[in-house]
Amino acid sequence: MMSRFIARVGLLVLPVIALLTAGCSEADLKVRQSTFDAKGPVARMQYDIFMDSVYLVTVLFAIVGGLLVYAVIRFRARPGDENKPAIVEDGHGNPVTEILLIVASIGALVFLAIPTLKGIWYQDDVPEDRVPAGRLSVWYPRVEGGVENYAEAVKDQVLEIDVVGKQWWFRFEYPQFGLTNDGRRSVPNELVIPKGVPVRINLRSEDVIHSFWIPKVAGKVDLMPGRRNRMWIQADETGHYYGQCAEFCGDSHAYMLFRCEVLEPADFARWVRAQKQDAPEPPAGSKAAEGKALFAAKTCAMCHNVSGHFGAGAFGPDLTHVASRKSLAGAWLDNRNPEAQRAAEAAAGGNTEASAPVDRAVQKANLIRWIGSSGVLHAEAAEPTRDVKPGNRMHYYKMFNVAGLNETKTKLTPSELDALAEYLLTLK
Numbered sequence: 001m002m003s004r005f006i007a008r009v010g011l012l013v014l015p016v017i018a019l020l021t022a023g024c025s026e027a028d029l030k031v032r033q034s035t036f037d038a039k040g041p042v043a044r045m046q047y048d049i050f051m052d053s054v055y056l057v058t059v060l061f062a063i064v065g066g067l068l069v070y071a072v073i074r075f076r077a078r079p080g081d082e083n084k085p086a087i088v089e090d091g092h093g094n095p096v097t098e099i100l101l102i103v104a105s106i107g108a109l110v111f112l113a114i115p116t117l118k119g120i121w122y123q124d125d126v127p128e129d130r131v132p133a134g135r136l137s138v139w140y141p142r143v144e145g146g147v148e149n150y151a152e153a154v155k156d157q158v159l160e161i162d163v164v165g166k167q168w169w170f171r172f173e174y175p176q177f178g179l180t181n182d183g184r185r186s187v188p189n190e191l192v193i194p195k196g197v198p199v200r201i202n203l204r205s206e207d208v209i210h211s212f213w214i215p216k217v218a219g220k221v222d223l224m225p226g227r228r229n230r231m232w233i234q235a236d237e238t239g240h241y242y243g244q245c246a247e248f249c250g251d252s253h254a255y256m257l258f259r260c261e262v263l264e265p266a267d268f269a270r271w272v273r274a275q276k277q278d279a280p281e282p283p284a285g286s287k288a289a290e291g292k293a294l295f296a297a298k299t300c301a302m303c304h305n306v307s308g309h310f311g312a313g314a315f316g317p318d319l320t321h322v323a324s325r326k327s328l329a330g331a332w333l334d335n336r337n338p339e340a341q342r343a344a345e346a347a348a349g350g351n352t353e354a355s356a357p358v359d360r361a362v363q364k365a366n367l368i369r370w371i372g373s374s375g376v377l378h379a380e381a382a383e384p385t386r387d388v389k390p391g392n393r394m395h396y397y398k399m400f401n402v403a404g405l406n407e408t409k410t411k412l413t414p415s416e417l418d419a420l421a422e423y424l425l426t427l428k
């Protein structure tokens with residue numbers, strides 16, 4: 001009788017467990033934004049706290065669930081119970097049990113609170129023992145003809161990066177290297193950091209509240225208007241990581257991604273050096289040169305900086321090195337060939353941190369798709385273009401509050417669009 005009951009319960013429960021655990025293979029943990037695949041000390045600390053609470057909750061579940069099952073079996077109706085009263089008389093509490101329960105609850109909360117509070121403090125700022133003593137030139141090997149004052153800039157300090165949230169993209173600034181928006185040298189959408197080096201992250205917002213989160217490396221702290229928040233990150237392996245705004249911030253919040261590129265320190269130094277270069281002059285008479293002229297004529301330069309060419313715009317992403325980036329438009333559009341990317345990941349054993357190089361054709365298609373959205377194309381376009389990111393602030397003239405300007409929309413012909421894309425492709 002009893003064993004038949006257990007068999008029936010088992011028949012019901014086993015498929016449910018199988019279903020629930022079906023998503024728990026190792027490959028599933030390697031997905032792009034997985035907190036289970038921690039790749040740095042901060043992410044590992046967060047993972048540990050999560051597992052502490054999983055263990056605690058599992059024990060509680062086993063105790064409460066066990067008592068419930070016991071009671072159901074032990075006190076169920078049996079033949080011959082018809083004459084017993086339907087409702088059992090109330091008990092009057094058991095002080096010992098109640099006090100024990102209160103003590104156990106407090107114990108459980110303290111068990112969780114200790115690692116949680118330690119973690120909050122740990123994440124707030126780079127711990128003392130991680131700030132390297134002496135010159136950082138050991139950490140950032142000088143490269144041949146390296147960045148001037150490179151080691152000087154970060155001497156006895158940690159690398160410091162300002163992260164600024166905007167609707168709907170992230171801007172990264174490296175004040176130690178003069179890569180700032182005020183200096184017309186910021187880096188949009190792709191955060192580049194050296195491997196194995198602690199990085200202090202200063203977070204602020206230029207509009208609404210956003211949140212900074214790279215699930216495999218660290219997260220998630222809000223970017224608040226009028227306030228400077230702080231945390232630190234460190235990645236222990238090179239690769240291409242995926243980040244995401246984690247606080248609802250308006251129309252295109254879901255498209256507000258960013259990428260984090262972790263490089264060997266020497267490659268990082270080379271990258272910094274490349275960022276400091278001005279844009280090259282396109283050859284006279286080329287399609288790109290035509291595009292450069294259009295960049296001014298079609299008001300693009302009003303919002304976008306291109307160092308060496310245009311220096312007025314500071315509202316939109318800096319485009320000086322737009323063609324060197326693997327993504328576009330809040331990192332929503334991927335400039336890599338999807339097939340090559342799948343192959344690169346497969347070759348790395350399913351690891352999404354492996355990355356194919358930028359594919360020029362895909363990149364050009366993305367540029368055209370992006371610039372041609374927001375209804376800027378002339379009617380002669382074959383199909384009406386749709387917005388890649390709803391509500392995006394490109395071609396958003398209202399914000400300038402200039403009389404009449406909000407009715408004027410830039411119009412582009414497909415040929416002009418092509419020239420603009422060719423110009424931007426020269427900005428490596």
Ligand SMILES: [Cu+2]
Pocket residue numbers: 165166168209210211245246247248249253256
């Ligand atoms: Cu956001």
